[in-house]
Amino acid sequence: MLMKLFQLQLLKTVVNNGLNISRAADQHFVVQSAVSRQLSLLEDELGLPLFERKGKRLIKATDLSLAIVQQVDSIELAMENIRAVADDFRDGRQGEIRIATTHMQAKYFLPPVLNAFRQRYPKVKVNFLQGNPGQLVRMLHDGEADIAVCTEELANDEALLTHHCYDWNHALILPEAHELTEGELSLERIAQHPILTYVLGFTGRSKIEKAFADMGLSIDTSFSATDSDVIKSYVKLGFGVGIIAKISHPNPEEGLVLRDLADFFPESVTRIAYMKNKHLKNYITDLVELLEDFGSRLKAP
Amino acid sequence: MLMKLFQLQLLKTVVNNGLNISRAADQHFVVQSAVSRQLSLLEDELGLPLFERKGKRLIKATDLSLAIVQQVDSIELAMENIRAVADDFRDGRQGEIRIATTHMQAKYFLPPVLNAFRQRYPKVKVNFLQGNPGQLVRMLHDGEADIAVCTEELANDEALLTHHCYDWNHALILPEAHELTEGELSLERIAQHPILTYVLGFTGRSKIEKAFADMGLSIDTSFSATDSDVIKSYVKLGFGVGIIAKISHPNPEEGLVLRDLADFFPESVTRIAYMKNKHLKNYITDLVELLEDFGSRLKAP
């Protein structure tokens, strides 16, 4: 086991920085020559090249390098786990939690949950990382976030463990006095108006598309946002009718009318996810439980 | 990440050697004081004790230590994987393979498979590690073996990946001129004789016990062995009737009679197993395929 962990980490950083040794050196707070030397030593020990070179320029990472980088990920995770366990034992009531989530969850679902959490763990720092579901998954993989809360994508990733949180439905949000505020609703009627909803990859957008397509209806979705509030604002301004998560309009609001669309789109499921092999600090485990509790209580009256 | 890998490995060795620092030091080819110092430094860094001490004696590993040891396992696996991948790239046609298996597989199923394997990879060294199924699983976990081939236990272990290999049945092995060589067989008739079969935990022994118990029959199993050959020898000497895997008596043999017992005991399944996160060298992957091929061909005439 002469192979040093630091050498492996350097390799990872080089590979993840476009094969630029200088940049990698900066990130590890050492000079280029040091990195160059360590990588040479590693190559010597393995008896194989880590890069395809053109003179002194690195052209391409070998398959070996890529395989090593994967293993380094797992090693670094284990190292972080050790630190996390130690933190738990030192003082399980303080620390930090990084929650990757979407705007909708952060604004409409999480506030009461985090309020309860904060009462139990007043010393834990809570950080939000926002992004689309694809980005959230990446954040988990890269160790930038501890847990993710969102609606799509999470279920299909082998490396993730997920918990069910809550089910929700879409709703129509209309300007006051819009013709759709009256009478029986139908996808046909809705399709005749410009539709304001979430950007692709977000909070159930795919289900909306599909429902209209299945009925052979084409819709005008020239306006989309990641964010229910933005959608509501433009609905108010008369840009069209909004389709948003029902829970993102909890209270009646001046100038807006909400109508349920549960009959037209399938239920969406919000889930909690984290990396399978990651050690969850005790307060994170507790937060996951809180999320499940609050989630299941949403259904009940 | 000041935490050094070597420190963590020392900790693991100490924990796995009854908290004896001196012994751990020997295993790593350093002196006691060095280990003692490194562990102190690790404790300082983590800010927590790794052991409960009574004066200068180590009494007990803390939960923290145990958690660390787990993570170290995963780190060491990753390191070995890196070496394995490198070996593959250097020369994928040579190396070593350590097969953990039982006597029955080693003697009656594996020979033709390994013959085929040897022709493809003449330079690969093949090592057998024999043991009972429980030991085989431990060998996989501890990295002493690359793959295991056996009948029981393998299916329930979360950390293992398994492949189906082949199904087999039990058979009765009798001395010539035994009364059971004639007439219709039944568990009742068999139960009237002393039964020679495998020791507990082996090759379907549990299924034998159960079949008799389900019929309310008690059997005399005062003699048992891990090994079909031993059983056969004693059957020949008139110690009783043998129940063995049918495939461990492929050819007629002077003084012995074989009768099928497929109707009385459920089929047993032989499986191939290896650690989920382990990198399999290409020739190991090939061997697994060979095992599956030969296994599936057993059924066909």
Add this chain to the structure above:
DNA sequence: ACTGATTACGCAGTACGTAATTATA
């Protein structure tokens, strides 16, 4: 010319070994 990788050399810090010290069984 300039960016970026490799090689050469002196220096500092880390970790080992020897040995003395302390504590338990």
Add this chain to the structure above:
DNA sequence: TATAATTACGTACTGCGTAATCAGT
């Protein structure tokens, strides 16, 4: 008294930084 862990001290080695060199764009 014997075994085993901790502490003290001198030494060797590993790996950094500075700087010079070399190779592409």
